[in-house]
Amino acid sequence: MIRRPKPERFRLRRTMMFMNAQKPGLIKDAYIYGCDSIMLDLEDAVAENQKDSARFSLYHALTTIDYGSTEVIVRINGLDTPHWQEDIRVCVAGGADGIRIAKCESAKDVHTVEAAVEAAEKEFGVEVGRTLLMAALESPKGILNAYEICSASDRMFGVAISGGDFRKCMQTTFQPDGVDMLAARGQMLLAARAAGIQCFDTVFTDLDNEEGFKAEVLQNKAMGFDGKSLINPKQIRLVHEVFAPTEKEVKQAEAIVRAYKEQSAAGVGVFTVNGKMIDIAFIPGAERTLRLAKACGMYEGDLV
Amino acid sequence: MRNAVGRDIPEALLVNGKEVYQGKNYMDGKYIQKASPRTRRYEKPQESKIVESLVEALKQCGARDGMTFSFHHHLRDGDYVVNMVMKAAIEELGLEDLTIAATSLGSAHDPIADYIEEGKVIGIQTSGIRGRMGEVVSAGKLKTPAIIRSHGGRPRAIEAGEVHIDIAFVAAPTSDCVGNCRGIGGKSNCGSMGYAMTDARYADHVVVVTDCLVDFPNMPASVEAIDVDAVVVVDSIGNPKKIASAAARISQNPRDLMMAENVAKVIASTPYFKDGFSFQTGVGGPSLAANLFLEKYMDERNIKMGWAIGGICGPMVELLKKGKVSKVIDVQDFDLDGVNSINQTPGHFEMSASQYANPANKGAFVNKLDFVVLAALEIDTGFNVNVLTGSDGVLRGAPGGHPDTAAGSKVCIIVTPLTRGRMATVCEKVVTVTTPGDCVDVLVTDYGIAVNPLRPDLIECLDKAGIPHVSIESLKDKAYSLVGTPDDLEWEDKVVAVLEARDGTILDVVRKIKPLTL
Amino acid sequence: MEILKSAAAGTLESSDAMVTVEPGDGGIELELSSSVMNQYGRQIKATVLETLDRLQVSNVRITVVDKGALDCTIKARVECAVYRSCDASSANIPWGGAVR
Numbered sequence: 058m059i060r061r062p063k064p065e066r067f068r069l070r071r072t073m074m075f076m077n078a079q080k081p082g083l084i085k086d087a088y089i090y091g092c093d094s095i096m097l098d099l100e101d102a103v104a105e106n107q108k109d110s111a112r113f114s115l116y117h118a119l120t121t122i123d124y125g126s127t128e129v130i131v132r133i134n135g136l137d138t139p140h141w142q143e144d145i146r147v148c149v150a151g152g153a154d155g156i157r158i159a160k161c162e163s164a165k166d167v168h169t170v171e172a173a174v175e176a177a178e179k180e181f182g183v184e185v186g187r188t189l190l191m192a193a194l195e196s197p198k199g200i201l202n203a204y205e206i207c208s209a210s211d212r213m214f215g216v217a218i219s220g221g222d223f224r225k226c227m228q229t230t231f232q233p234d235g236v237d238m239l240a241a242r243g244q245m246l247l248a249a250r251a252a253g254i255q256c257f258d259t260v261f262t263d264l265d266n267e268e269g270f271k272a273e274v275l276q277n278k279a280m281g282f283d284g285k286s287l288i289n290p291k292q293i294r295l296v297h298e299v300f301a302p303t304e305k306e307v308k309q310a311e312a313i314v315r316a317y318k319e320q321s322a323a324g325v326g327v328f329t330v331n332g333k334m335i336d337i338a339f340i341p342g343a344e345r346t347l348r349l350a351k352a353c354g355m356y357e358g359d360l361v
Numbered sequence: 362m363r364n365a366v367g368r369d370i371p372e373a374l375l376v377n378g379k380e381v382y383q384g385k386n387y388m389d390g391k392y393i394q395k396a397s398p399r400t401r402r403y404e405k406p407q408e409s410k411i412v413e414s415l416v417e418a419l420k421q422c423g424a425r426d427g428m429t430f431s432f433h434h435h436l437r438d439g440d441y442v443v444n445m446v447m448k449a450a451i452e453e454l455g456l457e458d459l460t461i462a463a464t465s466l467g468s469a470h471d472p473i474a475d476y477i478e479e480g481k482v483i484g485i486q487t488s489g490i491r492g493r494m495g496e497v498v499s500a501g502k503l504k505t506p507a508i509i510r511s512h513g514g515r516p517r518a519i520e521a522g523e524v525h526i527d528i529a530f531v532a533a534p535t536s537d538c539v540g541n542c543r544g545i546g547g548k549s550n551c552g553s554m555g556y557a558m559t560d561a562r563y564a565d566h567v568v569v570v571t572d573c574l575v576d577f578p579n580m581p582a583s584v585e586a587i588d589v590d591a592v593v594v595v596d597s598i599g600n601p602k603k604i605a606s607a608a609a610r611i612s613q614n615p616r617d618l619m620m621a622e623n624v625a626k627v628i629a630s631t632p633y634f635k636d637g638f639s640f641q642t643g644v645g646g647p648s649l650a651a652n653l654f655l656e657k658y659m660d661e662r663n664i665k666m667g668w669a670i671g672g673i674c675g676p677m678v679e680l681l682k683k684g685k686v687s688k689v690i691d692v693q694d695f696d697l698d699g700v701n702s703i704n705q706t707p708g709h710f711e712m713s714a715s716q717y718a719n720p721a722n723k724g725a726f727v728n729k730l731d732f733v734v735l736a737a738l739e740i741d742t743g744f745n746v747n748v749l750t751g752s753d754g755v756l757r758g759a760p761g762g763h764p765d766t767a768a769g770s771k772v773c774i775i776v777t778p779l780t781r782g783r784m785a786t787v788c789e790k791v792v793t794v795t796t797p798g799d800c801v802d803v804l805v806t807d808y809g810i811a812v813n814p815l816r817p818d819l820i821e822c823l824d825k826a827g828i829p830h831v832s833i834e835s836l837k838d839k840a841y842s843l844v845g846t847p848d849d850l851e852w853e854d855k856v857v858a859v860l861e862a863r864d865g866t867i868l869d870v871v872r873k874i875k876p877l878t879l
Numbered sequence: 880m881e882i883l884k885s886a887a888a889g890t891l892e893s894s895d896a897m898v899t900v901e902p903g904d905g906g907i908e909l910e911l912s913s914s915v916m917n918q919y920g921r922q923i924k925a926t927v928l929e930t931l932d933r934l935q936v937s938n939v940r941i942t943v944v945d946k947g948a949l950d951c952t953i954k955a956r957v958e959c960a961v962y963r964s965c966d967a968s969s970a971n972i973p974w975g976g977a978v979r
Contacts, residue, residue, distance in 0.1 A: 081952040082894035089807050109968035110888050113959040116974055117951035143970050150974030290615035753917045782894050782947025783915045847918035877920045
C-alpha cells in the first residue's frame with residue numbers, strides 16, 4: 058500500500074488536471090504528463106448511478122498507484138447531494154492530499170466539510186489536520202463570501218472559480234477577453250490574497266482553440282493567479298511556460314535571497330541589490346520565484 | 362541450436378544450408394547466385410493479353426497443384442484480389458497444396474483461413490499475418506510452418522531462389538491491354554506499387570488483375586508489360602475506403618505527443634541531425650507525430666531533410682511540398698495524400714521493395730538512412746523487438762520493413778508506451794524476436810528513454826543535450842510494477858511459423874500456444 | 880457477506896473489467912475470461928478469490944470479463960458488485976478494513 062507523504066499546504070500548483078475517478082485507464086498514470094496536481098473527480102464526471110463504484114476505484118487507485126510528487130486532490134460531490142459524506146470517508150481513508158469542495162458558498166460549508174474530514178481522520182487513524190481543503194466557488198453568493206470561505210480553516214490552501222456554473226448564474230457566456238468573469242476573478246483573488254491562500258482559475262474547455270487558451274492563461278498570470286484547472290494533458294505545457302519566471306526575474310530573485318541570507322546573518326535589515334532597496338518584505342516573493350524557477354528547470358541552486 | 366539472440370532453433374530446420382542468426386552484417390561480402398525464372402516467349406505480336414476470367418488466366422499459366430502464388434499488399438485491408446484468385450484456383454479449378462507468398466496479409470484475407478483449415482493452402486510466406494489467418498496458423502492448422510520475412514528479406518529470398526514464384530498476381534489500379542500497370546488513375550488507387558516489382562520480374566508467370574483498363578501505353582508503368590502473361594479485368598480489385606484512408610491524421614493523444622516530442626529531442630541531439638539528413642517513420646500514433654516536432658527543430662536550426670523513404674502518407678508529402686524535404690522515395694502509400702502525390706509532386710518517386718530494403722543487393726536505400734522511428738508490440742531488456750506475436754503468443758503483426766530499416770539506419774528509435782492495457786511492452790523477454798537488439802539504438806516510452814549500451818556515442822549525445830535517460834531494465838521493472846509480472850506462456854513443440862532474419866538466417870520460431878485453462 | 884441478489888460493476892472498456900455476482904449454490908463458482916488470459920489468468924483468479932475471502936463471501940456465482948484491468952481495478956469491481964448485491968455500496972464502506 059502506498060503511503061503518501063504529509064501534504065504541503067503551500068506548494069507549487071500551476072496546473073491541476075481533472076480526471077474521472079471512475080476510468081481506470083485514465084487514472085492509472087495521469088502523473089506522467091508532469092502536472093503539479095491531479096484532480097480525481099467524483100462529481101460531474103461520474104454518472105449518478107456510478108458514484109459508489111467510483112469510490113471503490115478511487116480507494117484502490119489512491120492506495121496502489123505511486124503518484125510520486127504529484128499532488129492528488131479529489132473533487133467530492135456537493136453538500137446538497139447524498140454522496141459527500143462517503144466521498145470524504147474514502148478520500149481520507151485512501152490518503153488523498155486534499156479535497157475540493159464543490160459549489161462552496163459560505164464558511165459554514167467549509168466547516169461542515171472540515172468536521173466530516175476530522176471525523177474521518179479519527180475513524181481511519183489518520184493524523185488530524187493532514188487532509189487539506191480547497192473550495193470551488195461556482196455562484197455569485199460564493200464569490201461574495203469569498204473572504205470568509207478563504208479564511209474559514211487552517212486546512213484551506215486555495216480557492217478556485219468554476220466558470221461553467223458561474224457564467225450560467227450570471228446570465229453570460231464565455232468571452233474571449235474575460236470580461237464575463239472579470240469582477241468575480243478579481244474579487245476571488247482579493248479574498249485569497251487577503252486570507253493568504255492560493256487562487257486558481259477555471260478550466261478552458263475548447264481544446265481546439267489554442268489562441269484563446271493562450272490569451273486566457275496570459276490574463277490569469279497577469280491577474281496574479283497561482284495556477285489553472287485543466288481538462289487535458291496537452292494544456293499543461295503552455296501553462297507552465299506562461300507561469301515560468303523570466304531569466305532576469307530568476308537572477309534578481311537569486312541575488313535578493315542570497316544578499317538577504319548574508320545581510321541578516323550580519324544583523325542588517327535593509328540593504329540594496331543592483332541599486333534597489335530591499336527589505337524583508339521582498340523575501341517571500343523572491344523565494345517563490347526561485348521555487349517556480351526550480352520547478353521549471355531554470356534554477357538548480359540550493360537557496361530554496 | 363541457439364542463435365545470436367539466444368533463441369533455440371530446432372535442428373530440423375537447419376537443412377539445405379540454412380543457418381541460425383549470427384548477428385548483424387554476417388552475410389556481408391558473400392556471393393549469391395541469383396535465380397532466374399522460366400518464362401514464356403510471346404514472339405508473335407499480340408493485340409491484347411486480356412483473358413475472360415481468372416480461371417482462364419490460371420489455365421493459361423499452367424496452374425496446377427502444389428504451386429506458389431504471389432501477391433502484394435498495396436491494397437491493404439481493402440484488398441479483394443488474394444481472395445478472388447484463391448477462390449478461382451481452389452473452388453473453380455479444384456487445385457490443392459497451394460502456397461501463398463504475399464508481401465503481407467491482413468484481416469481482409471480472413472476467408473483464406475478456411476482454405477488453410479481444409480488443407481488446400483499448405484504454405485504461407487508473408488511479412489504480416491493477422492486476423493483469422495493468424496489464429497488458424499497459431500493453432501497449428503497450416504500444414505507447413507509459415508515463413509515470415511521482412512520487406513527486404515523477401516526480395517532477397519526471391520532473388521536467391523529460396524522462394525520460387527510460379528504465378529505472380531499484380532493488383533493494378535490501372536492497366537492497359539498488355540499489362541503496363543500503374544497505381545494511380547483508376548478507381549482503387551494505391552499509389553506506389555513497389556512491392557509488386559520484384560515479384561513480377563522473378564515469377565515464371567505474371568497475371569495482372571485490374572478494375573480500370575486504360576489506353577495503351579499506361580506510362581510510366583510500375584510493372585511493365587514485358588513481364589506480363591495475361592490481364593484480367595474484374596469489377597473491383599478492392600474497397601477504396603480501406604486501401605487509402607482520407608488522410609493519416611497526426612495523433613492528438615497527449616501520450617503519443619509527449620513521446621513524439623521526446624523522439625524529436627533525441628534525434629536533434631545527435632550529430633546526424635544536420636542539413637540533408639534522411640529519415641523514415643511509421644504511421645503509428647507517436648511515430649507519425651514525431652514529424653511534427655522534428656519540423657520545429659529543423660526550422661530552429663535552419664536545416665532541411667535530404668530525403669525520406671518508406672510507407673508514405675500526408676504529413677511527409679506536406680513537408681515535400683513545403684520544400685522541407687528534397688526527395689521522397691516511396692514503396693507504399695498509406696493515405697490519399699500519398700497516393701495523389703507520387704510521380705506528381707516533383708521529388709516524389711517510386712521504388713521497389715528490393716531497392717528499399719534488400720540486404721543482399723549492392724546497396725538498398727535503408728543502408729543510407731540516418732534515422733528511423735518505429736513502433737513495437739514488445740521490446741525486451743536486450744533491445745530485441747517483437748512486432749509479430751501478441752503477448753498471448755498469437756500471430757497478429759508484421760515485421761514489414763522494421764528489421765531492414767533498424768539494421769540499415771544509423772539511429773533506430775523505438776517509440777512505444779510502457780504498457781498497453783495490462784500488457785507490459787517493455788519486458789524481460791519478447792515472445793518472438795523480429796528485430797534483433799543489435800540493430801535497435803534508443804527506446805522512447807511514456808515513462809522514460811533508454812539507450813542501448815552498444816551505443817555509447819548516443820548516450821553521450823543525450824547527456825550533452827540534458828535529455829534524461831534510464832536503463833531499459835528499470836523501465837521493465839516499472840512496467841512490471843504497474844501490471845504485475847506476467848506468467849510465462851506455455852508452448853507445444855510444434856513450430857507454426859519460422860521467423861527469418863533479413864539475411865536469410867533463422868531468427869526465431871513461433872510454436873503452437875497452449876491456452877491457459879483454469 | 881451474503882449475496883442477496885444479482886449485481887454488477889465495471890465496464891467492458893479497455894483496462895476495465897465487468898464483474899457480475901449472483902447468489903451461489905453453496906460455494907464459489909468463478910467464470911473468468913480475459914484478454915490477457917495466458918499471461919495473467921492465474922493472477923486475476925487469485926485476486927478475485929482473495930477479495931471474496933476478505934469480504935467473507937463464500938457462496939456466489941461470479942463472472943469476470945476482464946479487458947486488461949490492473950489488479951486494483953479488479954478488486955474495486957468485485958467489491959462494488961458484492962456491496963451492490965447487498966444494497967450496501969453507498970455508505971459506511973469499511974475502507975482499509977475488509978476493503979483494502
